[in-house]
Amino acid sequence: MTIKAQTNSVVTGTGGSGQAIDRRSMVSGLVLVCGDSPVATSIAGMTVEGTEWRFETTDDLCRNSDGIDQTISMAPTNRLIVALCRGEHSKSEFLSRSRKAGIETFGTQIVEIPAATDSDANKAASVTTVRGAIARSEAFGSADAGNIKTAFSGAGGKISRRALFTIPPIEYRSVPTINRSACIAGSGCTQCEKSCPHSAIKNVAGTVQVDTSACKSCGLCVAACPQRAVEFPSFSPVEIESQVEAVLSESDGSSKNIAFACSKSENMPIDDWQIVPVACAAMVPAAALLSTVSAGARSVGILRCVEECSQQSSREISGRIDYAKNVLERAGVNSNRIVNLAPSILGTENRSPAVSEPPGVGSHSVEIFGRTAASNSVLALNEMSPNGIEAFTHAYSPIGVPVVSSTACTMCGTCSAVCPSGALTQTTSENVVELTLDAAKCIACSECVESCPESANGAIELDLRTDISALTVGPVRINSDQAIACANCNTQFTSQLTLNRLEVLLGEDYSHDLYGTLCPECRTLA
Amino acid sequence: MSDNTASMADLAALRQMSYSLMSAVFFGDLRETADLISDTASEVLAVSDWAADMSFYPDLAEFLRAFGELDSESYSEVESQYQRLFGPTPSSASSSVPLNETSYLVPGAEETGWVLASVERHYSSAGIESTPASGNVPDHIAVELEFIAFLCGREAEAWAGDDFKEARRMQDRQRRFLDQHLSKWIPIFVREVTGREDTGPFELAAKAVQVQVIHDLDFLRSLQPLMRSAV
Numbered sequence: 001m002t003i004k005a006q007t008n009s010v011v012t013g014t015g016g017s018g019q020a021i022d023r024r025s026m027v028s029g030l031v032l033v034c035g036d037s038p039v040a041t042s043i044a045g046m047t048v049e050g051t052e053w054r055f056e057t058t059d060d061l062c063r064n065s066d067g068i069d070q071t072i073s074m075a076p077t078n079r080l081i082v083a084l085c086r087g088e089h090s091k092s093e094f095l096s097r098s099r100k101a102g103i104e105t106f107g108t109q110i111v112e113i114p115a116a117t118d119s120d121a122n123k124a125a126s127v128t129t130v131r132g133a134i135a136r137s138e139a140f141g142s143a144d145a146g147n148i149k150t151a152f153s154g155a156g157g158k159i160s161r162r163a164l165f166t167i168p169p170i171e172y173r174s175v176p177t178i179n180r181s182a183c184i185a186g187s188g189c190t191q192c193e194k195s196c197p198h199s200a201i202k203n204v205a206g207t208v209q210v211d212t213s214a215c216k217s218c219g220l221c222v223a224a225c226p227q228r229a230v231e232f233p234s235f236s237p238v239e240i241e242s243q244v245e246a247v248l249s250e251s252d253g254s255s256k257n258i259a260f261a262c263s264k265s266e267n268m269p270i271d272d273w274q275i276v277p278v279a280c281a282a283m284v285p286a287a288a289l290l291s292t293v294s295a296g297a298r299s300v301g302i303l304r305c306v307e308e309c310s311q312q313s314s315r316e317i318s319g320r321i322d323y324a325k326n327v328l329e330r331a332g333v334n335s336n337r338i339v340n341l342a343p344s345i346l347g348t349e350n351r352s353p354a355v356s357e358p359p360g361v362g363s364h365s366v367e368i369f370g371r372t373a374a375s376n377s378v379l380a381l382n383e384m385s386p387n388g389i390e391a392f393t394h395a396y397s398p399i400g401v402p403v404v405s406s407t408a409c410t411m412c413g414t415c416s417a418v419c420p421s422g423a424l425t426q427t428t429s430e431n432v433v434e435l436t437l438d439a440a441k442c443i444a445c446s447e448c449v450e451s452c453p454e455s456a457n458g459a460i461e462l463d464l465r466t467d468i469s470a471l472t473v474g475p476v477r478i479n480s481d482q483a484i485a486c487a488n489c490n491t492q493f494t495s496q497l498t499l500n501r502l503e504v505l506l507g508e509d510y511s512h513d514l515y516g517t518l519c520p521e522c523r524t525l526a
Numbered sequence: 527m528s529d530n531t532a533s534m535a536d537l538a539a540l541r542q543m544s545y546s547l548m549s550a551v552f553f554g555d556l557r558e559t560a561d562l563i564s565d566t567a568s569e570v571l572a573v574s575d576w577a578a579d580m581s582f583y584p585d586l587a588e589f590l591r592a593f594g595e596l597d598s599e600s601y602s603e604v605e606s607q608y609q610r611l612f613g614p615t616p617s618s619a620s621s622s623v624p625l626n627e628t629s630y631l632v633p634g635a636e637e638t639g640w641v642l643a644s645v646e647r648h649y650s651s652a653g654i655e656s657t658p659a660s661g662n663v664p665d666h667i668a669v670e671l672e673f674i675a676f677l678c679g680r681e682a683e684a685w686a687g688d689d690f691k692e693a694r695r696m697q698d699r700q701r702r703f704l705d706q707h708l709s710k711w712i713p714i715f716v717r718e719v720t721g722r723e724d725t726g727p728f729e730l731a732a733k734a735v736q737v738q739v740i741h742d743l744d745f746l747r748s749l750q751p752l753m754r755s756a757v
Binding site: 069100102104148151158161165166213 | 580752753
């Protein structure tokens with residue numbers, strides 16, 4: 001085995017936001033390239049600005065991982081990218097060896113590079129692939145012990161007692177933890193709990209608890225969280241977004257086709273696509289497709305795994321793709337730029353579609369996750385569209401417009417209290433209580449409808465409408481009423497509509513002196 | 527596929543050593559346990575590369591190196607750090623970090639007695655008693671870690687003696703104790719330690735305990751269905 005080493009780094013040390021640079025400056029990365037690939041020399045000749053990366057080429061690396069620990073230990077290394085020829089390696093073998101060499105559990109990425117052809121286009125694409133992986137590595141913070149779950153490979157079938165005297169082969173999977181300072185479960189948000197298909201997440205008295213033994217590491221909670229409060233090393237929002245941005249920013253002269261691929265779809269030969277691994281294809285929101293197109297991708301695809309995608313997940317994925325295509329069509333962009341990549345059809349069928357549009361314009365800034373990702377990506381496409389996007393409704397719309405009936409709504413404030421994205425807010429001032437909607441923040445979660453005590457009377461409904469005028473108008477008052485102040489402490493504690501409704505519900509038992517004069521605190525003291 | 531060629535007996539023995547060392551460190555009599563720490567640290571660090579594939583290993587190795595490299599002079603400083611962090615403090619000084627489980631319950635909680643009784647039940651059902659004469663309460667971190675070390679040792683012996691059922695029983699005991707006790711309070715304890723200044727090697731020790739406890743609970747939970755269905 002021969003090793004050719006090259007260190008290419010330019011340490012700038014300043015610039016950018018403080019926090020991002022702090023983390024990047026701690027990265028000492030190694031890109032290990034299989035020397036058998038015809039693109040190895042191009043990758044080894046890369047330069048990386050701002051952080052310390054070295055590049056080493058090793059012959060026959062795909063078939064022989066012996067000695068990579070020595071290569072890693074030649075210099076301090078805490079991030080590893082292994083670039084291997086397609087389909088000729090065992091991923092878990094490399095992961096295991098890198099752990100043994102001291103790289104932290106999720107500190108290694110494996111990327112695939114061509115094994116046969118050495119065209120200029122392939123060389124450029126491979127450099128872009130590694131550039132994307134480096135950006136992803138730099139965005140990776142670290143994994144806490146609570147983010148690491150042990151899984152035993154091939155543990156599906158029966159195993160003999162004798163076999164268990166030896167430790168079964170281990171794989172480590174990322175499991176989510178919650179950033180408590182960002183989480184808003186205390187105000188009633190249950191988005192992560194609702195999204196979990198395995199009932200592994202519970203909101204217990206305002207605190208989200210993750211049952212890691214039930215968690216299947218699908219990452220759907222990451223996509224559902226409007227606050228980006230779910231920490232999921234390897235597949236975190238910032239890692240995925242950084243990789244996409246880096247790929248789109250690389251000016252290699254090629255058209256960029258981005259495939260969000262299920263991490264279980266190992267060694268799938270899909271030509272022409274830059275692979276962005278995700279924990280499960282179902283964690284890719286519609287905003288990922290729209291934001292990536294608007295940031296300049298020629299086409300965007302979702303690649304599911306063959307076996308594990310449930311029927312429900314497949315339906316969700318197809319629904320989101322259909323929604324995103326609808327947006328593109330209305331924006332006057334070829335909707336073939338969004339592709340549902342079939343896992344069972346490999347090779348030429350999965351080539352990127354022939355589309356005539358030039359890449360989109362923009363700063364390559366990509367926002368895939370969080371409460372404003374969908375609305376911002378639609379607005380970006382609207383900017384690019386000659387005539388603007390016409391309003392439409394869609395069952396899988398990630399944005400919506402809550403519609404409040406001024407006759408049925410009692411202004412009780414429940415909808416605004418539970419709204420996880422801050423789209424609905426209720427404020428009281430100068431004897432007036434106001435309910436305000438900022439549709440640009442709505443994530444179409446239906447929490448408002450589900451929590452409304454008057455929903456049976458049609459007090460609030462969610463219109464799954466994508467409407468540029470609603471997204472751009474800003475906060476709008478959608479209902480208002482007279483506020484009632486406490487006779488004792490003067491706090492404005494309810495609305496006249498709420499008292500009216502209470503009177504109807506309680507009938508003869510209603511007492512204005514009891515319910516309409518004192519706030520709950522003063523009532524208790526009295 | 528990761529090719530772990532180590533036996534379950536090796537892993538249980540490694541975990542036993544790890545917990546014993548952590549227990550010794552938090553027991554506080556560092557000078558007396560210095561040789562044990564030094565000898566065992568080198569033994570653990572010398573194990574073959576299967577151990578380095580375990581996710582808890584980097585934290586364990588860092589903790590062991592920190593304590594393994596201490597000489598007689600630096601032990602005095604570490605002992606002072608121990609006293610500042612965990613020892614009784616004058617009323618004017620900031621309070622020390624408690625080393626026992628019941629201190630991490632809500633103040634005045636009625637569960638204190640229940641927790642102590644539960645810990646004692648775990649000990650007695652495994653055939654051992656905590657000794658009040660040693661000065662350590664049953665829910666002290668050193669006692670709880672030593673108990674897990676004891677169970678790991680029994681598990682290692684069972685594997686070595688080809689006793690699958692006993693090994694499984696010992697794993698079940700560990701899993702229950704980790705689940706009901708150590709995993710509940712160690713993360714809070716670690717937050718307390720890391721929030722202090724001048725923690726010396728004790729911050730590494732506390733983090734190593736947390737990583738080991740979380741790893742082992744997860745590992746034993748994942749292994750449980752395989753152990754149950756093994757034919």
